[in-house]
Amino acid sequence: MKSLLMKNPVVVGVSWIGAYLLIILLPLLILLLYPPTPNEQRSFWLEFSVALGFIGLAMMAMQFALTARINRVEASYGIDLILQFHRYTSIVAFLFILVHPLILFIDNPQTLQLLNFIQAPWRARMAVIATLALIAIIITSIWRKQLNIPYEPWRTAHGILAVIAVGFGLGHALGVGNYLGLFWKGVLWTGIALAALWLLVYVRLIKPWFMLKKPYLVEAVIPQRGNVWNLVLRPRGHEGIRFQPGQFAWLTLEISPFRMREHPFSIASSAENLERLEFGIKAVGDFTNTIKDVKPGTKAYLDGPYGVFTTDLYENTAGFVFIAGGIGITPMISMLVTLAERQDERPLLLIYASKTWEDVTYREELEALKDKLDLTIVHVLRKPPEEWSKEVGYVDKELLERYIPKRPATRNYFICAVPKMMDQVEVALHDLGVPVTNIHMEHYNLV
Ligand SMILES: Cc1cc2nc3c(=O)[nH]c(=O)nc-3n(C[C@H](O)[C@H](O)[C@H](O)COP(=O)(O)OP(=O)(O)OC[C@H]3O[C@@H](n4cnc5c(N)ncnc54)[C@H](O)[C@@H]3O)c2cc1C
Structure with missing residues (x-):
């Protein structure tokens, strides 16, 4: 009974949320159970401010767990949702941490002197440094593109600033011994600090070390339509990763996984063939522009599989509708080649938006899949050739209404495209009566 419960995705999902809430509220619980100095009269606002600081700090420490790509957590929600949660909770934690000293300053204006960096005690200096690091994190993350900060340096700086913010925040909390003097409080914060440190070691050292033990070799780089290259990898000395069709992996090419310069790509080949892994990579920037020049024999490393964007999770559905834009294919x-290899007989619909007919990535492969599957393909072109008599323009409600089944709730829908198209299609599907639980989306712009 217990193990059945633990396999239920809703129960597992709710348990993780419960664990998260427990951890961030634990410092408060301990504060309530063991008040600092029972005889001393402390204002409500002082206690409230401390509570906010504690919750904010615990939330910040938990960000290490959220971004450590822990497979079991990731498998419950998908990386999209976790990163979304990471972003929102960072802002909430930031507000708590910002309001924490503001209340102190208003409640007791003398504490403003703590802002004098030269004369202030170390515990106050650490708070200032942690807050400045946090401000830098928030600004560079929300406005990274407007500030023209390339992804890779941003990611490195983000990690360093996060360690500074949490490290100095903990230092500040420990320095204000008033609240941490008691045994359990010391144990709690030391535990949180050690857990954050362990996650750092796990992400930076242990995970790359495991990746290093399971290398891949590039077998071929095959050009495709639409400025896309298929990178074909073969596992070397191991059996490869077992994945579900539609999942993705982080790819490191040529360099050591310890360098942590990796990029996420959906696996584009069949989940039934672990010997030959393919990625379809569109040339859009620094890294992806180099794929076409990669030589066979080059070493590659994978961290994965990740994601919940897979038909395998919906075995009991009557059929699937896939809605792709460009490289979202x-x-x-x-999923299609895997379903074909498994001789799946359910009706499948692919609505596929591309710029021109020549740009349609995997055009011929998709056509060939029609012989093996009950598959209908609707191409939608933004710049059609003159003789084109089929769908043109954008995938909107009217177009979807023409093709999706009359009982839309009997299918599961998978959407992967540019953000604007995904948002529009999602709204249109809701309007057409598709329940939210039947719509699955994969975002390619994590940051
Ligand atoms: C879950 C997922 C699956 C994806 N699957 C595919 C796929 O199958 N085929 C494909 O062509 N593309 C895919 N992408 C997009 C691909 O990861 C980016 O296009 C690629 O990382 C861009 O790197 P670049 O250096 O060439 O471009 P840049 O110009 O440096 O970056 C362009 C944008 O890509 C994002 N990006 C860059 N580097 C990284 C990184 N290391 N990690 C995360 N995001 C980054 C940033 O938002 C950046 O602004 C996927 C993305 C995600 C999140």
């Missing part, structure tokens, strides 16, 4: 092709 890669997880779909993986």
Whole structure:
């Protein structure tokens, strides 16, 4: 009974949320159970401010767990949702941490002297440094693109600033011994600090070390339509990763996984063939522009699989509808070839938006899949050739209404495209009566 419960995704999902809430509220619980100095009269606002600081700090420490790509957590929600949660909770934690000293300053204006960096005690200096690091994190994350900060340096700086913010925040909390003097409080914060440190070691050292033990070799780089290259990898000395079609992995090419310069890509090949892994990579920037020049024999490393964007989670559905835009076709092709190899007989619909007919990535492969599957393909072109008599323009409600089944709730829908198209399609599907639980989306712009 217990193990059945623990396999239920809703129960597992709710348990993780419960664990999260427990951890961030634990410092408060201990504060309530063991008040600092029972005889001393302390204002409500002082206690309230401390409570906010504690919750904010615990939330910040938990960000290490949220971004450590822990498979079991990731498998419950998907990386999209976790990163979304990471972003929102960072802002909430930031507000708590910002309001924490503001209340102190208003409640007792003398504490403003703590802002004098030269004369202030170390515990106050640490708070200032942690807060400045946090401000830098928030600004560079929300406005990274407007500030023209390239992804890789941003990611490195983000990690360093996070360690500074949490490290100095903990230092500040420990320095204000008033609240941490008691045994359990010391144990709690030391535990949180050690857990954050362990996650750092796990992400930076242990995970890359495991990746190093399971290398891949590039077998071929095959050009595709639409400025896309298929990178074909073969596991070397191991059996490869077991994945579900539609999932993705973080790819490191040529360099050591310890360098942590990795990029996420959907696996574009069949989940039934672990010997030959393919990624369809569109040339859009620094890294992806180099794929076409990668030589066979080059070493590659993978961290994965990740994601919940997969037909495998919906075995009991009557059929699937795939809605792709451009390079968003890669997880779909993986799901389609896998379904074909499994001789799946359910009706499948692919609505696929591309710029021109020549740009349609995997055009011929998709056509060939029609022989093996009950598959209908609707191409939608933004710049159609003159003789084109089929769908043109954008995938909107009217277009979807023409093709999706009359009983839309009997299918599961997978959407992967540019953000604007995904948002529009999601709203249109809701309007057409598709329940929210039947709509699954994969975002390619994590940051
Ligand atoms: C879950 C997922 C699956 C994806 N699957 C595919 C796929 O199958 N095929 C494909 O062509 N693309 C896919 N992408 C997009 C791909 O990861 C980016 O296009 C690629 O990382 C861009 O790197 P670049 O250096 O060439 O471009 P840049 O110009 O440096 O970056 C362009 C944008 O890509 C994002 N990006 C860059 N580097 C990284 C990184 N290391 N990690 C995360 N995001 C980054 C940033 O938002 C950046 O602004 C996927 C993305 C995600 C999140």
